[in-house]
Amino acid sequence: MIANLFLSKQQMKKVNYLVKNLAKFFLFALFFSSFILAENNPYIIVLGVAQDGGAPHAACEKECCEKLWLDRSLHKKVSSIAVVDPNIKEFWIVDATPDFPEQLEYVKQLTGFNFKGVFITHAHMGHYSGLLHLGREVMGAEKIPVYVMRKMKNFIESNGPWSQLVELNNIELKELSNDFEINLTENLSIKPFLVPHRDEFSETVGFQIKSVKSLIFIPDIDKWSKWNKNIISIAAKNDYNLLDGTFYNIDELPGRDMSEIPHPFIVETMKIFKSSSAKKSVYFIHLNHSNPALDSESKERKNILKKGFNVAKFGDKFYL
Numbered sequence: 001m002i003a004n005l006f007l008s009k010q011q012m013k014k015v016n017y018l019v020k021n022l023a024k025f026f027l028f029a030l031f032f033s034s035f036i037l038a039e040n041n042p043y044i045i046v047l048g049v050a051q052d053g054g055a056p057h058a059a060c061e062k063e064c065c066e067k068l069w070l071d072r073s074l075h076k077k078v079s080s081i082a083v084v085d086p087n088i089k090e091f092w093i094v095d096a097t098p099d100f101p102e103q104l105e106y107v108k109q110l111t112g113f114n115f116k117g118v119f120i121t122h123a124h125m126g127h128y129s130g131l132l133h134l135g136r137e138v139m140g141a142e143k144i145p146v147y148v149m150r151k152m153k154n155f156i157e158s159n160g161p162w163s164q165l166v167e168l169n170n171i172e173l174k175e176l177s178n179d180f181e182i183n184l185t186e187n188l189s190i191k192p193f194l195v196p197h198r199d200e201f202s203e204t205v206g207f208q209i210k211s212v213k214s215l216i217f218i219p220d221i222d223k224w225s226k227w228n229k230n231i232i233s234i235a236a237k238n239d240y241n242l243l244d245g246t247f248y249n250i251d252e253l254p255g256r257d258m259s260e261i262p263h264p265f266i267v268e269t270m271k272i273f274k275s276s277s278a279k280k281s282v283y284f285i286h287l288n289h290s291n292p293a294l295d296s297e298s299k300e301r302k303n304i305l306k307k308g309f310n311v312a313k314f315g316d317k318f319y320l
């Protein structure tokens with residue numbers, strides 16, 4: 001009887017072997033399931049990183065664009081992101097840029113998903129002019145939802161050629177409210193928030209896109225000090241922060257009054273984030289053609305990375 005309560009050495013070996021392999025199996029399953037989970041989570045794709053005029057910039061004969069005119073592979077598309085939900089196989093684009101045709105096609109080919117609408121930050125050429133491709137002359141789209149704030153909505157409705165998109169039902173304008181979140185799907189939401197900027201034709205917003213994780217997209221803003229919110233605490237609450245990196249520093253456009261085109265210089269943003277651990281979540285986007293950090297080999301780009309910040313790149317993916 002007593003002998004039966006104990007396992008033989010050989011049996012013990014077998015049990016050990018089984019336990020070890022079972023543990024390995026569970027670890028593997030855990031790793032694999034988290035991978036699958038991440039793969040199924042909504043995500044953001046960076047579709048462009050340049051300021052409104054792109055790079056190279058019309059008529060620029062300076063060093064910043066010299067190489068780019070000779071080599072198309074070095075061209076940088078205008079800043080925009082795609083919001084993709086693989087669960088329902090749909091995607092949205094934030095900002096309809098002059099590069100909209102290639103940006104739309106890139107996401108379609110990459111994912112094979114359906115294009116479900118556009119969100120617009122403001123009425124500066126790099127952020128809404130791509131809407132024209134939805135019109136009669138090109139796509140002849142049918143009621144593509146275009147999400148905009150009130151002034152932007154009025155601007156589109158009352159000015160040609162944009163108004164024709166509404167009259168012909170190529171687009172369907174959906175009005176957003178400041179700080180009011182809308183659900184795109186069960187586990188994906190987007191929220192606009194007002195930011196200070198040169199608002200000649202519309203207000204300007206940034207967006208927070210949220211699922212399990214969250215991302216902030218602010219391609220255009222005047223100086224951080226002009227905002228009634230604190231960018232450091234906002235950044236700390238979000239996993240990824242794609243922030244206005246239009247100019248590297250004040251010396252960038254000699255002969256031009258920089259106060260007419262106020263943006264937080266990258267060096268200023270790096271200074272205010274200096275002692276915040278949120279800096280690793282900052283990705284500069286919307287870089288002007290003159291911004292040396294647009295060139296991945298420049299000492300300015302290396303300095304940004306060395307200080308613990310990032311520069312957004314075309315095709316970057318952020319899982320939410």
Ligand SMILES: [Zn+2]
Nearest residue numbers: 052124126220
């Ligand atoms: Zn812009």
Ligand SMILES: [Zn+2]
Nearest residue numbers: 060064065289
């Ligand atoms: Zn240039």
Ligand SMILES: [Zn+2]
Nearest residue numbers: 122124197220
């Ligand atoms: Zn702007």
